[in-house]
Amino acid sequence: xxxxxxxxxxxxxxxxxxxxxxxxxxxxxxxxxxxxxxxxxxxxxxxxxxxxxxxxxxxxxxxxxxxxxxxxxxxxxxxxxxxxxxxxxxxxxxxxxxxxxxxxxxxxxxxxxxxxxxxxxxxxxxxxxxxxxxxxxxxxxxxxxxxxxxxxxxxxxxxxxxxxxxxxxxxxxxxxxxxxxxxxxxxxxxxxxxxxxxxxxxxxxxxxxxxxxxxxxxxxxxxxxxxxxxxxxxxxxxxxxxxxxxxxxxxxxxxxxxxxxxxxxxxxxxxxxxxxxxxxxxxxxxxxxxxxxxxxxxxxxxxxxxxxxxxxxxxx
Amino acid sequence: xxxxxxxxxxxxxxxxxxxxxxxxxxxxxxxxxxxxxxxxxxxxxxxxxxxxxxxxxxxxxxxxxxxxxxxxxxxxxxxxxxxxxxxxxxxxxxxxxxxxxxxxxxxxxxxxxxxxxxxxxxxxxxxxxxxxxxxxxxxxxxxxxxxxxxxxxxxxxxxxxxxxxxxxxxxxxxxxxxxxxxxxxxxxxxxxxxxxxxxxxxxxxxxxxxxxxxxxxxxxxxxxxxxxxxxxxxxxxxxxxxxxxxxxxxxxxxxxxxxxxxxxxxxxxxxxxxxxxxxxxxxxxxxxxxxxxxxxxxxx
Numbered sequence: 001x002x003x004x005x006x007x008x009x010x011x012x013x014x015x016x017x018x019x020x021x022x023x024x025x026x027x028x029x030x031x032x033x034x035x036x037x038x039x040x041x042x043x044x045x046x047x048x049x050x051x052x053x054x055x056x057x058x059x060x061x062x063x064x065x066x067x068x069x070x071x072x073x074x075x076x077x078x079x080x081x082x083x084x085x086x087x088x089x090x091x092x093x094x095x096x097x098x099x100x101x102x103x104x105x106x107x108x109x110x111x112x113x114x115x116x117x118x119x120x121x122x123x124x125x126x127x128x129x130x131x132x133x134x135x136x137x138x139x140x141x142x143x144x145x146x147x148x149x150x151x152x153x154x155x156x157x158x159x160x161x162x163x164x165x166x167x168x169x170x171x172x173x174x175x176x177x178x179x180x181x182x183x184x185x186x187x188x189x190x191x192x193x194x195x196x197x198x199x200x201x202x203x204x205x206x207x208x209x210x211x212x213x214x215x216x217x218x219x220x221x222x223x224x225x226x227x228x229x230x231x232x233x234x235x236x237x238x239x240x241x242x243x244x245x246x247x248x249x250x251x252x253x254x255x256x257x258x259x260x261x262x263x264x265x266x267x268x269x270x271x272x273x274x275x276x277x278x279x280x281x282x283x284x285x286x287x288x289x290x291x292x293x294x295x296x297x298x299x300x301x302x303x304x305x306x307x308x309x310x311x312x313x314x315x316x
Numbered sequence: 317x318x319x320x321x322x323x324x325x326x327x328x329x330x331x332x333x334x335x336x337x338x339x340x341x342x343x344x345x346x347x348x349x350x351x352x353x354x355x356x357x358x359x360x361x362x363x364x365x366x367x368x369x370x371x372x373x374x375x376x377x378x379x380x381x382x383x384x385x386x387x388x389x390x391x392x393x394x395x396x397x398x399x400x401x402x403x404x405x406x407x408x409x410x411x412x413x414x415x416x417x418x419x420x421x422x423x424x425x426x427x428x429x430x431x432x433x434x435x436x437x438x439x440x441x442x443x444x445x446x447x448x449x450x451x452x453x454x455x456x457x458x459x460x461x462x463x464x465x466x467x468x469x470x471x472x473x474x475x476x477x478x479x480x481x482x483x484x485x486x487x488x489x490x491x492x493x494x495x496x497x498x499x500x501x502x503x504x505x506x507x508x509x510x511x512x513x514x515x516x517x518x519x520x521x522x523x524x525x526x527x528x529x530x531x532x533x534x535x536x537x538x539x540x541x542x543x544x545x546x547x548x549x550x551x552x553x554x555x556x557x558x559x560x561x562x563x564x565x566x567x568x569x570x571x572x573x574x575x576x577x578x579x580x581x582x583x584x585x586x587x588x589x590x591x592x593x594x595x596x597x598x599x600x601x602x603x604x605x606x607x608x609x610x611x612x613x614x615x616x
Contacts, residue, residue, distance in 0.1 A: 055615075056353060056615075083462075086459070089459075091459040096452075097451070097452035097456030097459070099372070099451070099456075101379060102375070106375065110372045111456070114457055114461070114462050115460050116365070116368075
């Protein structure tokens with residue numbers, strides 16, 4: 001196995017009597033994009049904060065292995081080596097912390113200085129970073145003139161100013177419109193192609209499936225499962241889903257049709273049939289023209305809802 | 317992406333080296349169990365990373381310098397002119413250590429200390445709180461290899477610097493008005509810088525405790541305003557009743573006024589070392605407490 005770039009072992013965090021993260025372990029290989037998905041309050045942000053040394057875990061270990069095993073260097077550990085680790089990280093947090101008083105270029109310059117980079121080095125990088133963020137035309141624009149998508153891309157560019165090996169992205173596309181989201185995805189894919197490693201939290205299953213080599217499903221601070229998106233779906237779900245809705249749909253749950261599916265679920269007014277072979281089910285449903293049906297392959301969202309349940313998380 | 321990755325990777329090890337060497341000695345710490353929570357009262361861990369944080373504030377200020385300067389010096393100068401020439405005409409002279417001093421000179425030498433106090437307090441309360449809580453500037457900075465200790469230290473020095481700048485401009489106006497021409501006023505500048513440090517540190521304690529801006533009103537009306545009247549800025553402290561006088565003796569602004577007023581009169585301060593020690597003690601203790609409380613605020 002390849003030496004991981006970043007490794008978390010048996011991480012536990014309690015606030016009072018409430019265990020927010022429990023015995024969580026995962027690792028990120030060089031050049032890998034690991035997605036962490038889970039409902040609100042699952043412990044995603046707390047995990048990221050511990051990875052940054054901003055919150056200290058009650059037990060467990062967080063290690064960073066600079067340049068992999070090749071150099072034979074000892075690992076850096078949180079929180080003792082927080083500064084040395086952070087020198088190699090790029091972070092986009094859930095809420096923008098850009099400086100509203102500065103232009104885009106100044107935001108990058110000022111942030112680069114926090115890494116001890118020389119102005120000449122940063123100024124050489126700024127045009128490339130702005131181009132990467134598709135903000136070249138906004139180099140001298142104040143923050144107030146930027147759209148939400150532009151601000152997120154500037155946050156991403158700022159996280160790259162120290163040329164990090166690992167990026168930690170906490171919900172980088174939340175609140176963006178589809179165009180801005182697609183542009184962000186395209187940029188993140190480029191970064192992975194360049195060999196950067198990414199740890200990404202998200203609520204968007206299409207984002208997780210598109211970007212991540214590997215996914216970790218987190219709920220109540222515990223790891224539910226871990227694997228590639230396709231493998232997780234294959235392991236946990238029947239390949240086909242038939243959604244049925246309309247007047248009388250709910251009555252189907254107790255009808256003979258139930259036997260044609262491996263598993264049924266009800267959410268609101270919709271019945272979900274999970275099956276390996278939808279032919280017989282679809283034929284039977286054809287005799288109920290008043291019902292609307294949707295036949296589709298099982299996806300990550302089905303997996304997510306199966307593992308974490310359909311109820312709303314009020315506590316979040 | 318079009319970044320020159322070769323140039324970037326060769327640049328990064330050398331440029332990020334300072335942060336690594338700083339903490340790498342502890343890399344072999346025990347795996348498995350993380351270190352116990354360090355004490356909030358541990359000594360400040362200051363590195364040179366405070367400088368880019370200070371520079372950030374300087375860059376913002378340079379964009380807003382003129383309006384902010386007008387705001388900072390207009391009020392103290394209006395007070396000086398109104399009270400100094402208005403009430404000064406009624407009072408004439410004040411008895412100070414047995415000699416008669418024109419009231420405008422008495423007031424000018426006290427009010428410049430008050431201006432230093434107010435400027436530092438304002439910056440370390442409202443402005444620092446904006447950066448800490450509202451704009452999340454501190455959170456962003458700490459995503460980079462910069463410690464909270466460095467951020468708090470930078471904010472303290474920044475507030476002191478802004479205060480010193482304000483005092484220097486006011487002192488310039490006082491010289492231009494011919495209130496004093498004492499060459500010893502050169503010594504007033506470093507002392508006013510120290511006053512800024514002391515009051516910035518005290519204000520950062522309240523910054524660390526604040527839930528919102530409203531909290532600072534208490535600090536101004538319950539601490540700074542009484543301090544102003546008890547420290548001999550507007551009238552000699554001899555007039556204070558017994559208990560007040562004892563409190564007054566140990567207030568940081570009293571020490572500041574006692575140090576700086578004689579310089580306006582071209583005299584050496586009496587008990588200079590004692591007053592310096594009072595200011596230093598306030599500064600060190602307040603910064604330490606402010607840091608401990610800020611660490612607590614950021615711990616979870």
